[in-house]
Amino acid sequence: MANDKKLVESITSMDEDFAQWYTDVVKKAELVDYSGVRGCTIFRPAGYAIWENIQKELDARFKATGVENVYMPMFIPESLLNKEKDHVEGFAPEVAWVTHGGGEQLQERLCVRPTSETLFCDFYSHIIESYRDLPKLYNQWCSVVRWEKTTRPFLRTLEFLWQEGHTAHATAEEAEERTIQMLNLYADFCEEVLAIPMVRGRKTDKEKFAGAEATYTIEALMHDGKALQSGTSHNFGDGFAKAFNIQYTDKENKLQYVHQTSWGMTTRLIGALIMVHGDNSGLVLPPRIAPTQVVIVPIMQKKEGVLEKAAELREKLGAFRVKVDDSDKSPGWKFSEHEMRGIPVRVEIGPKDIEANQAVLVRRDTREKTVVSLDEIDTKIGEILEAMQKEMLERARNHRDAHTYEAHSTEEFADVVANKPGFVKAMWCGERACEDEIKEKTGATSRCMPFAQEHIADTCVCCGKQAKSLVYWGKAY
Amino acid sequence: MANDKKLVESITSMDEDFAQWYTDVVKKAELVDYSGVRGCTIFRPAGYAIWENIQKELDARFKATGVENVYMPMFIPESLLNKEKDHVEGFAPEVAWVTHGGGEQLQERLCVRPTSETLFCDFYSHIIESYRDLPKLYNQWCSVVRWEKTTRPFLRTLEFLWQEGHTAHATAEEAEERTIQMLNLYADFCEEVLAIPMVRGRKTDKEKFAGAEATYTIEALMHDGKALQSGTSHNFGDGFAKAFNIQYTDKENKLQYVHQTSWGMTTRLIGALIMVHGDNSGLVLPPRIAPTQVVIVPIMQKKEGVLEKAAELREKLGAFRVKVDDSDKSPGWKFSEHEMRGIPVRVEIGPKDIEANQAVLVRRDTREKTVVSLDEIDTKIGEILEAMQKEMLERARNHRDAHTYEAHSTEEFADVVANKPGFVKAMWCGERACEDEIKEKTGATSRCMPFAQEHIADTCVCCGKQAKSLVYWGKAY
Numbered sequence: 001m002a003n004d005k006k007l008v009e010s011i012t013s014m015d016e017d018f019a020q021w022y023t024d025v026v027k028k029a030e031l032v033d034y035s036g037v038r039g040c041t042i043f044r045p046a047g048y049a050i051w052e053n054i055q056k057e058l059d060a061r062f063k064a065t066g067v068e069n070v071y072m073p074m075f076i077p078e079s080l081l082n083k084e085k086d087h088v089e090g091f092a093p094e095v096a097w098v099t100h101g102g103g104e105q106l107q108e109r110l111c112v113r114p115t116s117e118t119l120f121c122d123f124y125s126h127i128i129e130s131y132r133d134l135p136k137l138y139n140q141w142c143s144v145v146r147w148e149k150t151t152r153p154f155l156r157t158l159e160f161l162w163q164e165g166h167t168a169h170a171t172a173e174e175a176e177e178r179t180i181q182m183l184n185l186y187a188d189f190c191e192e193v194l195a196i197p198m199v200r201g202r203k204t205d206k207e208k209f210a211g212a213e214a215t216y217t218i219e220a221l222m223h224d225g226k227a228l229q230s231g232t233s234h235n236f237g238d239g240f241a242k243a244f245n246i247q248y249t250d251k252e253n254k255l256q257y258v259h260q261t262s263w264g265m266t267t268r269l270i271g272a273l274i275m276v277h278g279d280n281s282g283l284v285l286p287p288r289i290a291p292t293q294v295v296i297v298p299i300m301q302k303k304e305g306v307l308e309k310a311a312e313l314r315e316k317l318g319a320f321r322v323k324v325d326d327s328d329k330s331p332g333w334k335f336s337e338h339e340m341r342g343i344p345v346r347v348e349i350g351p352k353d354i355e356a357n358q359a360v361l362v363r364r365d366t367r368e369k370t371v372v373s374l375d376e377i378d379t380k381i382g383e384i385l386e387a388m389q390k391e392m393l394e395r396a397r398n399h400r401d402a403h404t405y406e407a408h409s410t411e412e413f414a415d416v417v418a419n420k421p422g423f424v425k426a427m428w429c430g431e432r433a434c435e436d437e438i439k440e441k442t443g444a445t446s447r448c449m450p451f452a453q454e455h456i457a458d459t460c461v462c463c464g465k466q467a468k469s470l471v472y473w474g475k476a477y
Numbered sequence: 478m479a480n481d482k483k484l485v486e487s488i489t490s491m492d493e494d495f496a497q498w499y500t501d502v503v504k505k506a507e508l509v510d511y512s513g514v515r516g517c518t519i520f521r522p523a524g525y526a527i528w529e530n531i532q533k534e535l536d537a538r539f540k541a542t543g544v545e546n547v548y549m550p551m552f553i554p555e556s557l558l559n560k561e562k563d564h565v566e567g568f569a570p571e572v573a574w575v576t577h578g579g580g581e582q583l584q585e586r587l588c589v590r591p592t593s594e595t596l597f598c599d600f601y602s603h604i605i606e607s608y609r610d611l612p613k614l615y616n617q618w619c620s621v622v623r624w625e626k627t628t629r630p631f632l633r634t635l636e637f638l639w640q641e642g643h644t645a646h647a648t649a650e651e652a653e654e655r656t657i658q659m660l661n662l663y664a665d666f667c668e669e670v671l672a673i674p675m676v677r678g679r680k681t682d683k684e685k686f687a688g689a690e691a692t693y694t695i696e697a698l699m700h701d702g703k704a705l706q707s708g709t710s711h712n713f714g715d716g717f718a719k720a721f722n723i724q725y726t727d728k729e730n731k732l733q734y735v736h737q738t739s740w741g742m743t744t745r746l747i748g749a750l751i752m753v754h755g756d757n758s759g760l761v762l763p764p765r766i767a768p769t770q771v772v773i774v775p776i777m778q779k780k781e782g783v784l785e786k787a788a789e790l791r792e793k794l795g796a797f798r799v800k801v802d803d804s805d806k807s808p809g810w811k812f813s814e815h816e817m818r819g820i821p822v823r824v825e826i827g828p829k830d831i832e833a834n835q836a837v838l839v840r841r842d843t844r845e846k847t848v849v850s851l852d853e854i855d856t857k858i859g860e861i862l863e864a865m866q867k868e869m870l871e872r873a874r875n876h877r878d879a880h881t882y883e884a885h886s887t888e889e890f891a892d893v894v895a896n897k898p899g900f901v902k903a904m905w906c907g908e909r910a911c912e913d914e915i916k917e918k919t920g921a922t923s924r925c926m927p928f929a930q931e932h933i934a935d936t937c938v939c940c941g942k943q944a945k946s947l948v949y950w951g952k953a954y
Contacts, residue, residue, distance in 0.1 A: 033600065033603065033604065035549070035550050035596065035600070036557055036596075036599055037552045037554060040550035040551075040552060041550075042548070042549055042596075042600055043547055043548035043549075045546065045615070048547050048548050049545075049546070051548075052546065068526075069522065069525050069526070070519065070520055070522055071519070071520035071525050071638065072520075073512050073514045073517035073518075073636055074551075074589075074620060074636055075514045075517060075573075075636070076514070077513055093579065093580055094579055095578070095579075096552075096575045096577070096578040096579075096587075097578070098573045098574060098575050098576075098589065099574065099575075099576045101573040101574070101624040101635075102570065102571055102572075102573075102624030102625075102626070110514065110573075112551075112575065112589070119512065119513075122512070122513055123510065123512070126510065132804075138522070142620075143548075143551060143619075145551070147579030147580075148579075149579070158578075159552070161548065327609075
């Protein structure tokens with residue numbers, strides 16, 4: 001049991017030091033490891049398997065809306081990156097440059113893609129000719145590189161994994177519709193699969209994507225009260241189309257510019273999972289995303305028949321993602337280990353249980369123990385997983401709602417940000433100056449103008465002029 | 478019908494100019510497009526979907542043998558690449574170097590991974606401590622970059638997609654067993670899914686991987702008689718372990734070096750599919766890998782009830798990957814188009830067919846037409862797909878066997894290589910000098926020493942000294 005103690009002791013309490021707790025969980029649950037390359041992490045099997053499940057689920061949802069996958073080169077020639085003014089200004093400072101290849105200096109340097117709008121636009125300008133070619137609904141799964149100064153696993157790394165969808169449409173209406181459709185797809189996925197409630201809204205001009213007409217976002221609240229931008233969807237209008245000359249002939253045989261969108265989600269979702277659901281014993285994974293949903297821990301496994309029964313049980317539970325831990329560690333060590341890894345349900349089965357035709361189920365989030373008959377264990381586990389999925393979302397929503405505050409004055413705003421970590425709802429006049437002032441004074445940024453607008457005051461919380469919209473503010477990762 | 482003609486005319490005949498035929502198919506079947514980056518291609522939906530199916534099938538087979546997926550950084554610091562002497566000599570000349578990031582020159586330049594042995598070794602040196610940590614069976618799906626001078630879609634590109642498996646074992650025997658296991662897994666996959674027969678064997682020292690003790694390979698024969706190395710599996714012994722100090726404590730508490738393997742398959746498999754199965758009408762895809770297995774082409778689709786029936790049929794064929802082509806092109810145009818794309822079975826259904834409760838099935842490889850009752854169309858299509866899969870493999874095997882020759886003298890060897898494109902089986906003494914001489918004189922390289930050894934002569938085909946093994950030789954992509 002010495003091992004157990006060591007394992008549990010080695011995690012910092014989340015209330016004591018949330019940042020350290022996060023780092024501990026990431027390491028102890030073996031999600032990632034640091035690599036010899038500054039700011040780049042290694043996705044270990046437990047971490048990558050979560051990403052694989054995210055991919056599988058999102059990819060199916062994309063395809064159900066007509067999206068097709070492609071793969072674009074990882075390099076962007078400098079001249080191509082420079083084609084859209086706002087875009088290059090936003091990204092050029094944080095790219096990595098390849099200057100030599102095959103032993104020679106390149107005539108034109110290539111950046112490692114920080115995002116692929118320019119490549120997709122160049123491609124679209126070649127393959128789109130007629131209205132018959134529209135819409136184009138392409139997506140790619142890949143990694144991108146942004147030269148960040150400070151990094152944290154999943155949340156901000158030099159290289160990260162993501163998907164980037166890029167679409168081209170005949171009309172502005174269609175592009176806007178697709179932008180919103182994908183944002184809602186993201187939010188539904190997060191709520192239904194990751195059990196993370198989202199605030200859906202639009203970014204202010206200050207916070208929008210470099211080159212976009214409008215950026216929509218989903219924002220989640222972490223356990224420590226900080227916000228995490230979890231996915232964005234951009235409407236480019238015809239700005240990129242004009243820069244890259246992407247035109248089509250319409251039904252009246254007239255040349256028109258296409259209207260474009262892009263939308264992306266990244267491995268930072270795994271960071272969100274950790275920070276929304278985790279506790280002082282480690283990770284807690286929602287059943288629908290958990291690579292292993294059920295772990296069977298045999299008790300007194302050297303006794304005759306125990307391992308056989310465990311294997312039999314695994315077969316019986318074939319509808320779930322199940323593992324048997326028959327390693328030579330103690331049961332206590334295994335309990336801690338699988339709690340650390342966030343496996344939703346633990347099944348304990350030993351000689352006495354077998355004799356009584358039963359097993360003990362332990363639910364990861366509530367620690368609730370249930371003794372069940374082996375005859376109905378599959379049904380029971382199905383029920384527990386379903387309840388856990390549902391209740392994890394509810395708990396996260398309650399936590400978020402309990403940490404969402406209103407501010408009606410500068411003083412109240414500053415007080416909330418300083419003393420009550422969470423979202424701050426406050427009215428805003430629409431001016432960049434007020435956003436800047438709020439950030440400078442409090443450290444909070446505008447997270448979004450939610451689709452679900454409320455009118456909680458007539459005037460801007462900062463300047464007192466007439467308010468245009470309600471904004472969610474907060475400190476963010 | 479003008480469109481049909483144009484479409485068919487625009488493909489070069491494979492007997493006239495195989496290289497041009499290949500390029501035409503790749504373009505017309507919309508598998509890839511050229512990008513603005515030299516030597517890098519864009520995988521279009523039809524091409525990427527084939528890769529997705531390859532991934533799905535291979536990944537399941539990997540996991541069934543205990544392999545877990547991870548993701549390593551795309552950058553390798555120069556000092557890390559330099560750690561294993563043979564390895565760096567093999568790869569350094571063809572890597573791309575990142576020298577600047579975030580607006581500043583880097584203190585140490587980073588290469589974009591050409592392969593990730595060095596990263597995995599560095600990682601393993603940190604996470605492997607005891608025999609309990611072994612084996613490690615990791616794989617990653619990613620892209621790699623090698624600065625090739627001349628490139629061709631799928632076959633040789635600066636950036637390509639692949640998987641690379643890297644394993645660490647307690648003993649040399651286990652490592653060798655895994656090396657062979659993965660080679661056989663690759664070959665079985667190619668034969669069972671891609672319908673491409675493989676020669677399984679070992680590379681000569683000259684042709685082995687930089688840093689490996691032994692490289693095993695599977696070699697396929699293309700329609701034009703040239704060979705294509707289709708997958709390799711390497712046994713590293715403890716060479717990398719010594720260079721990277723990867724040690725574990727064994728059961729007797731002694732420090733031991735691990736034994737390692739790596740194995741990879743790439744998007745060049747798609748090139749193999751094209752060149753083994755394609756014909757003068759375009760691509761021919763084996764049913765098991767085809768993204769669309771059945772295309773339904775409605776005839777006189779504006780007549781009442783035709784599109785409804787086509788949609789109904791699609792539902793009935795839900796066990797297959799089915800599409801309905803209800804675009805406003807002519808049926809003739811659609812026939813050519815879907816033949817070009819290699820879709821295994823075409824279903825034609827028009828008003829007369831509906832009246833007779835039947836449809837016309839056309840098999841892509843043989844063009845065989847069958848009229849079937851709609852009541853049994855699903856069973857019939859299942860049978861056709863199965864027969865097609867089987868017969869495509871048989872045809873490819875017959876073609877390969879018919880183009881595999883024996884040579885017993887230098888003259889015979891030169892004559893075969895010059896006049897009979899295909900594999901040449903000939904005995905070899907084991908000396909590098911003879912390999913070099915054969916290559917210089919004939920252009921043929923040693924493809925492999927097949928596991929299925931034969932003794933067709935006592936002496937080396939080149940120098941006349943005593944022969945050590947039978948070798949498959951050939952010109953290769």
